Amino acid sequence: MLCGTVMHIIQQRGSEIDQPVDWQTILKPLITLLFCSDEQISETGKQSLLKILSINPIITNDIVQLGLLDQTSELLDQAFPSTSGTSSQQQLPILLSQIVLLNILEVIGQVIKTDDEFGLKAFLLRNCLSRIMRLNLPTSIILAIGSIPLVLEDEFTTDNSSDISHLKLQEAQNRIQLLQKIINQKDESIRIEQLEKREYKIKLKEEQLRSLQLEERLRIAEEQLQTEEKLKKEALQQIKIKDEEIQHQQMELIQILKKSPVQGSPExxxxxxxxxxxxxxxxxxxxxxxxxxxxxxxxxxxxxxxxxxxxxxxxxxxxxxxxxxxxxxxxxxxxxxxxxxxxxxxxxxxxxxxxxxxxxxxxxxxxxxxxxxxxxxxxxxxxxxxxxxxxxxxxxxxxxxxxxxxxxxxxxxxxxxxxxxxxxxxxxxxxxxxxxxxxxxxxxxxxxxxxxxxxxxxxxxxxxxx
Structure with a gap:
């Protein structure tokens, strides 16, 4: 981001003083950064070059003259020599990571998209890409090479288009399988949810019926209790009346006994x-x-x-x-x-x-x-x-x-x-x-x-x- 900003300032300054900008002097360090084995530095070089290309597409000629295409061909020949076997997936050398190679291929693709004529000048690169596409490469590298415009694909897409199509088809099939699995899981969740709802409704009806039965039993018990309480009150009232009658009779008896004492007894x-x-x-x-x-x-x-x-x-x-x-x-x-x-x-x-x-x-x-x-x-x-x-x-x-x-x-x-x-x-x-x-x-x-x-x-x- 900083490099792109500096480029923009230089271009703006050059236009203000009406003098041409020496782009090759400016771009050469950025290409060096792009090919650096450090992934973060390579990423910085890539972003800076892509930024400049988006701002000033006419500098693509300067990039090609600095040997970007040929340097990329040499690097790919070193990474994937013609003597390498095809029985197992090709590995990159220790000094060049897959991320760095992808950064380089992304810049190459953007350069050729900017000016189709450069595709005709990239003879070495075209031959190199045609050769390594026949190797057992990582999927990400195959897709990166396949994204380069058809100007380069004239020589090698015929033999490898089926591989790319196969990879895309496989990816689509995997995606379909994943979506089908998600749909099946969703259907199963819906089925379980519906089953749980049915069970809940059945239990709810059972609880409502049980509640009605309990309410009816409670009503009957309350009526019986009220009847028993009423009978109890009536019985207690009768007992109270009887007690009062007995007490009155006893008081009368005491008065009679007091008036009629019995002689010669301990009474x-x-x-x-x-x-x-x-x-x-x-x-x-x-x-x-x-x-x-x-x-x-x-x-x-x-x-x-x-x-x-x-x-x-x-x-x-x-x-x-x-x-x-x-x-x-x-x-x-x-x-x-x-x-x-x-x-x-x-x-x-x-x-x-x-x-x-x-x-x-x-x-x-x-x-x-x-x-x-x-x-x-x-x-x-x-x-x-x-x-x-x-x-x-x-x-x-x-x-x-x-x-x-x-x-x-x-x-x-x-x-x-x-x-x-x-x-x-x-x-x-x-x-x-x-x-x-x-x-x-x-x-x-x-x-x-x-x-x-x-x-x-x-x-x-x-x-x-x-």
Missing amino acids: LQFEEHVEIDLTSQFLNPDSTGQLLRIEQIDNLHRKAVILNDWLTVCIPLDKVITDGIHSVSVQFQKCNSAHCVNGFVGIVKAKHEVPCPCNPLNKPHYLDMLFYNGFDGTVKFKGHVRKGNSKFSDGQLITMELNMKAGTLHFIVDEIQQPVFINGITEPVRFFWELFLKDSSVTVISVETLSQPNAKKLPNEHGYEW
């Missing part, structure tokens, strides 16, 4: 003068609403139901007792484990905050909470265990009578006073109850203030200090 002898408490109700220690449900009985929160299994939940009464004689009766439901209630009744110091859940056996609760265990009949407080009371079960009436005048707490099961009791109670307390099993409940039947205690002294009683 309690009730006084007629009692005051019914119609305000006291459960406190709800569960702020989350996830562990405990408090229900109303006669517009008072007097039924507690535990919502989770294996959690100890304690439910205190809101009434703080500081003086007087107080009696509270309850019933447990769905609390039985091995035919006995898995739950407690007891009292807790009024200052003690009852959390949810809460286990009276654990610190710090066991120091402030005393209870009577229905499962084994024991009374526990501050780590001490007292035996002697009976076990109790679902449906039995469990009563605690707290006498703050005497500082005592007695336990009564179905109107039968238990022998183990507590004395020495001098501080404010509350009643509380404990549940453990899911869906188990405790219901307050009555809360009363007594003018005289119903509990009596028993021959086998055992009192323990608070």
Whole structure:
């Protein structure tokens, strides 16, 4: 590129000063570069000469006079001597690469294309090319020689045109085979794609059918669930009504028993003068609403139901007792484990905050909470265990009578006073109850203030200090 630019500048400068340019002096070094064994230098010489020929075609005569055609003939004779065999493909000498030879032939072809008359002057070159075309040359060299105009081909194309045509035909056939292979691959890809689409459509239809079937099954299941929920609600409502009827009947029975005491038995002898408490109700220690449900009985929160299994939940009464004689009766439901209630009744110091859940056996609760265990009949407080009371079960009436005048707490099961009791109670307390099993409940039947205690002294009683 640089050499071509320099040539253009020289030509332009010569025309400006109106003096002829000595082209042979300029072109001779470029021809030397063209014949250099270094491929890059040869390429530079070729590009420079082709550039000059395209700009100023009249210099072809100077190139021929510098011996380009004859020098090329000599080089080809050296590269392909007449004594070389034709059994194998002819190799170029080490000092002359195939690239350099192709560069030279390209320049020769351009020179002859520029002026056909030079083809008639290239006698030696024509004979040389005619001879070497009969050799087993590399394809690229054969094609390069074949591209030289027909002025040179008059002598040798007759014998070698079939070889060139054969090469071109072979190349075309190879191209056709390649295109056919590409077409076959494309057809196979299309076939596979169509097959995959068909399989996808089949699977899609199967999935849609399966989805419809699942939706139908889900709809039927939801309808069944709604029906079951409706029946369950109706059953629970009936149970609730029955429970309320039973509780009312039990309260009436208690009032009758209190008015008709039985003499000479360990059962309690009730006084007629009692005051019914119609305000006291459960406190709800569960702020989350996830562990405990408090229900109303006669517009008072007097039924507690535990919502989770294996959690100890304690439910205190809101009434703080500081003086007087107080009696509270309850019933447990769905609390039985091995035919006995898995739950407690007891009292807790009024200052003690009852959390949810809460286990009276654990610190710090066991120091402030005393209870009577229905499962084994024991009374526990501050780590001490007292035996002697009976076990109790679902449906039995469990009563605690707290006498703050005497500082005592007695336990009564179905109107039968238990022998183990507590004395020495001098501080404010509350009643509380404990549940453990899911869906188990405790219901307050009555809360009363007594003018005289119903509990009596028993021959086998055992009192323990608070």
